[in-house]
Amino acid sequence: MQLPAPLEAVLYDLDGTLVDHDHAARLGVNAWSATLGLTGDQWERWAVIERKWFTAFENGEVTHLGQRVERCREFIGRPGLSDEEALAMYEDYLAVYRSNWQAYPDALPSLQEALGRGLKVGILTNGAEKMQRAKLERTGLWLDEMVMCATVELGAPKPQPESYRAALAKLGVSADRAVMIGDSLANDVEGARRAGMHAVHLDRTGTDGASISSLDELRWP
Numbered sequence: 001m002q003l004p005a006p007l008e009a010v011l012y013d014l015d016g017t018l019v020d021h022d023h024a025a026r027l028g029v030n031a032w033s034a035t036l037g038l039t040g041d042q043w044e045r046w047a048v049i050e051r052k053w054f055t056a057f058e059n060g061e062v063t064h065l066g067q068r069v070e071r072c073r074e075f076i077g078r079p080g081l082s083d084e085e086a087l088a089m090y091e092d093y094l095a096v097y098r099s100n101w102q103a104y105p106d107a108l109p110s111l112q113e114a115l116g117r118g119l120k121v122g123i124l125t126n127g128a129e130k131m132q133r134a135k136l137e138r139t140g141l142w143l144d145e146m147v148m149c150a151t152v153e154l155g156a157p158k159p160q161p162e163s164y165r166a167a168l169a170k171l172g173v174s175a176d177r178a179v180m181i182g183d184s185l186a187n188d189v190e191g192a193r194r195a196g197m198h199a200v201h202l203d204r205t206g207t208d209g210a211s212i213s214s215l216d217e218l219r220w221p
């Protein structure tokens with residue numbers, strides 16, 4: 001897919017775009033479930049609960065920590081857990097999740113290509129800077145020229161328009177000279193376009209012609 005010109009900056013989403021979140025999350029939740037006495041593959045149930053509470057966070061209905069607490073309460077079926085108890089239990093999930101992060105093979109070449117062409121590269125991700133930065137470093141994707149735009153620190157998550165504006169301000173580029181690339185239609189395509197940016201949808205499960213299925217399909221201006 002041909003990228004627009006003139007172009008000054010590329011903003012990449014992180015989870016599902018550069019790093020395989022689902023792979024790590026599935027291993028994490030199943031290891032955690034075993035310690036809780038839950039048998040069988042719990043991934044589908046967890047994924048539904050994760051999406052529900054992460055969307056509530058994106059809509060401004062709960063804080064970032066709050067969505068972790070609520071996910072844990074609902075998954076374990078103990079609504080009375082205190083915040084501290086829930087977050088302590090959630091650490092058992094995170095430990096395995098963290099140790100299974102892996103980059104998609106097309107991620108590093110794409111980041112290097114963009115930087116090599118003199119473009120500014122930002123990572124615009126709905127997460128907290130500390131974990132998201134560690135995710136990039138541990139998977140070998142962090143390059144010093146990149147700019148981390150974690151929305152917990154930016155003050156508003158995607159798809160809220162303030163998130164894109166804050167990231168563009170951090171990069172020092174105007175919306176019409178920047179492209180957002182990611183796997184979420186709502187967060188990486190529709191929200192970015194509403195903010196005046198170009199956008200490319202990455203659908204790793206296949207392509208409908210309007211999306212790309214690999215970052216290798218990007219054609220640079």
Ligand SMILES: [Mg+2]
Binds near residue numbers: 013184
């Ligand atoms: Mg994503």
